[in-house]
Amino acid sequence: MSQLIQQLRKHLPEHQVITDDLRRLAYGTDASFYRLTPQVVAVIESEAELQAVLKAAHQTSTPVTFRAAGTSLSGQAITDGILALIGEGFATYELNADASKVKVGPGIIGGEVNRRLAPFGKKIGPDPASIGAAKIGGIAANNASGMCCGTAQNSYRTLAGMRVVLADGCCLDTEDHLSVDAFSKSHAVLLGELERLGRDTRNNAKLAERIRHKFKIKNTTGYSLNALIDYEDPIDILSHLMIGSEGTLGFISRITYHTVVEDPHKASALVFFPDIRTACEAVIRLKPQPVSAVELLDRPALHSVENKPGLPAIMRELGEEAAALLIEVRAATADGISEKIAAVHAAMAGIATVEPMQFSTDPATCEMYWKVRKGTFPAVGAMRRTGTTVLIEDVAFHIENLADATLDLQALLRHHGYHEGIIFGHALEGNLHFVITQDFGDASEVDRYARFMDDLCHLVVDKYDGSLKAEHGTGRNMAPFVEMEWGKDAADLMRHIKRLFDPENRLNPGVILNNNPHAHLENLKPMPAAEDIVDRCIECGFCEPLCPSHRLTLSPRQRITSIRELARRTAAGEPAGSVGEDYAYMGLDTCAGCGLCSTACPVGIDTGDLTRRLRGRRLGDTARSVNAWTGQHFGTLANTSRLGLKIGHAVSGVLGDNFLGRISGGAWKKNMPTAGKAPVARITQGDPVVYFPTCGGRIFGPASAAEQQLGDVILELLTRAGYAPILPEGFDSLCCGQMLASKGMAEEAEAMSDMLESALMKASQNGKYPVIMDASTCTVRMQKHLAGRIRLYDFHEFAHDALLPRLMISKQPGPVALHVNCSVKKTGSDAKLKVLLAACVDHIIEPAGVTCCGFAGDRGFVVPELNQHALRKIHDELPPTCACGVSTNRTCEIGLTAETGRTYRSIAYLLEECSRKESAVTC
Structure with missing residues (x-):
C-alpha cells in the first residue's frame, strides 16, 4: 500500500478512499475530451477531511484536483493525482429571512438551489445549460454563466461571501469577522501582497484599462484579474479571485449568493432573418432593450434540428445564409410583458425578417422555441460518426464585431473541413458556441485540430481582441493560450497570483496556466466504438442526478465510460482485468435499469438498455433455461x-x-x-x-x-x-x-x-x-x-x-407522501397522478431528493443496498405526521415501506377509501 493511501486512510473512512481500477477510471471522467486517471479518489464530506487530503498531498508531493459534478468541458476536473470528490456533506443550503441571500455548499446542484428558491420568486444568477446537473462548486469555480445571466448576474457579480480552504489547509470565512481577524494575522503576507497587487494594478493605467476592456464581455480565460481593480480590501480581492479559479487557488467550501428575481411572466419569439449580418444588426438594436435573452443560431444549427417533431415548418424552407434569433422577455406582470414586447418591436423596426416577428406567452409554444436552441448541440452529438468526440467551444466578441466574427468563424470551420460544425450562442454578450466532431484516434486528425485551434486563437485574439473562453472555463484546452490573449504583463500577474496561493503548484496543476504549448493536444480521451446503444454518449453527466446507483457504484455516464474502456482493451488485445470483474457488480447488478437517465440525456440514451443487453450475454445456459422455464410456467x-x-x-x-x-x-x-x-x-x-x-x-x-x-x-x-x-x-x-x-x-x-x-x-x-x-x-x-x-x-x-367524474370524493386532510415511479415520469403521466391524488387529499408531500426508488423489480431483493442508497435522502423530507404514502408499482411500494417505516400502497386504496359513502383514510 502506498504512503499516499496510508495517509488518506488514517483520516477518511475506508469506503471514501477509492483505489480500484474501475472507479478510478470512471470517477475520473468529466465532460471534456481529456482523460487522466487519478491515483486515488478521495470522497470528502467535511472541511476536516479536505484538510487531511491536502496534508497527504503535501507529504507525498501529489497533486490534488477538486471535483463536483464534472460537467466541465475543458478538462479542469481531471487529474493523475488525488481526485477530491465532493460528497453530500457539502450539499448544504441556508436561506436568509427575506430570501435576498442564500448560503450553499459546493456539493449541491444549481437546479436544486433554484427549486428551493422558486417559492420566493428568486433564483441564483448563474444559469448554465448544465444547471440541472452542475454543482455550485463547479459553477462558482468556473464562473459559469448561461443564457440569461450575462456578465451582470454571474457568480463574480452576485457573490456576497465565501468560505474557502487554502492549499496550506487554513480556512477563511469572509462573513465571520473573527475568522477574518485570525486570517489577517496568520496570512498577513498573503493579504499584504494582494493589497499591493491591487494598488499597483489600479495605478498602472494601461494594464487597468486592459483588464476593464477584457471584462466588458464574457471572459473566463485566466484568473479574474478584475478583482484587483474592482476591490481594494484584500479579503474582497481574495474571494473574487477564487471565482473562476477552477480549484487552482483553493477550495470553496461554501458560497453566499445575492439572489435575483425570477419573473413569473415570460414571452418568447423565434425570429428568422435572411442572413447572419441582419440578425446581428438586430442584436445590436436589442442590446439596450429590456430583453432577458437573445440566442443566435446559424443556418447549420437550424438544419440540425429542423426535422424534429413540432418545430416550425418554415425552418426547412430557409435559405442557406439564413439565421435565427430566439428572443425572450420577462416581467413581474402581464402588463409588463406587453410593454417589453412593444419595446422590442419598436427596436426592430426596419430590420428585414423572413416573416413578421411574433411573441408568444403560451408555455408550450415557448418550450418549443427553446427546444430549437437546446436541441442543436445534442443533434450534432447524436449524428456524429462512431469513435469521434463532439466538442463544444465558446468564444466571445464585442457585439459590434459579432456579424463579421460569426462569418469568419463559419469560414474557418469550412476551411478546416468541419462541415458539420454549427454555431449558436448568447448573442447579447457576443458569446458564440460552436460544435464540431473530432477523431482523436487519428494522428492526422489531431494535427487538423491543432491547426484549427491555432487559427481560431489568431482570429479571436489578433483580429477581434475577443475572449478565447467566454463561460466554459480555461481548463486544459486554452491554458497554453492565456498569455496570447492577455499579453505578458497580465499573464505574469496571473503566475504571481498562482505562486502566492499555491507555492508548491499542488492544486490542479496544468489548468488555467500551462507552459506546455501542446498541453491541449495531450491526454486526449479515447472514444472507441463499444455498443451501438451508447456510442452516441458525449459523457456530459447530465444523467447522474437521476440515477439511483450514482455514488453507490456507477452512474450511467460512468457505466458507458467503463464499457468503452473494456472495448478499447478488447480491441488492443489487453485483458479486461479487474475492470471487467468489478463491472459485473458495479455496472450490471446495481443498475436499476429504470431509464430515467434517458430523460436528462441530450441524445436520449437509456443506459438500462445497455445493462439488459449485457446481463443477457453473461447468462449461462443453466440460468437461461431456468428463466425460460419460469416464463412458460409462470x-x-x-x-x-x-x-x-x-x-x-x-x-x-x-x-x-x-x-x-x-x-x-x-x-x-x-x-x-x-x-x-x-x-x-x-x-x-x-x-x-x-x-x-x-x-x-x-x-x-x-x-x-x-x-x-x-x-x-x-x-x-x-x-x-x-x-x-x-x-x-x-x-x-x-x-x-x-x-x-x-x-x-x-x-x-x-x-x-x-x-x-x-x-x-x-x-x-x-x-x-x-x-x-x-x-x-x-x-x-x-x-x-x-x-x-x-x-x-x-x-x-x-x-x-x-x-x-363518476365517484363522489370525500377529501381528506393528509399528509400523504407521493412517489412517482420511473415509468410514470418517463411517460409524462405524472400530471394525472398528481391531479388524482389532489382530488383525494389536501396535504401532499413529494420528496424532491428521490428519483428512482432503486427497487427495480427484483433488485431490491437481490442487491438491497441499491434501494437503501436510492432512498437515503427521503427520511429528512417526510415529517413524523406523514404515516403513509402512495405510488403505482407494488415492488416500489415494498421498498419504500421497508426503508421509511411508512406504509406505501397503490393510490387505488386511497381512492377507494375516499369514495366510500363514509370515508376514512387509514394509513
Missing part, C-alpha cells in the same frame, strides 16, 4: 412465491424481521407484505372494461391480512363507478415479461408479452373495450408491445379520466 412460480412469503412470515413471527433480513442478505424486508392472491371475478352491470391484475399485486399482498388485496380494491372501484370489469382468462398464469426483460432475456420476455396480448385481445373483443393494468412498469411495457392496438391504461390514468 403460474407455478406465482404459487411458489406466495408459499415462500407465507413461510417467511411464519419464521419472522418467531425470529423477527431483523434476523430474517440478515440471514437472507437483505432480501427479507421489514414490514414485508403478506402473500397475495388472485382476485375473484364478479358479475356486475355497467360499461365493460378489462382489468389485468399484474403479478406484483397478485404475489405480494397488502401489509396486513386485514386489508383487501389490490385486485379486489380495483374491482370494487370499477364496480362503484358503474363499470363491469372483465378479468382475462387464465390471468393468474400470465405476466407481461418485464421480469425476464430486466434480466436481458428479450426473446423470452417477448413470448410472455405475446401470451398476455392474446388474452387481452380476447377479453377486450379485439380492442373494443379499454384495458387497465395496475403496475406502471408493466403497463408501459405492454403499451409499447401493443402499439395502439388496444386502449391500454395505467390504473391512475383510467382513474383520472374515467373514475373521478
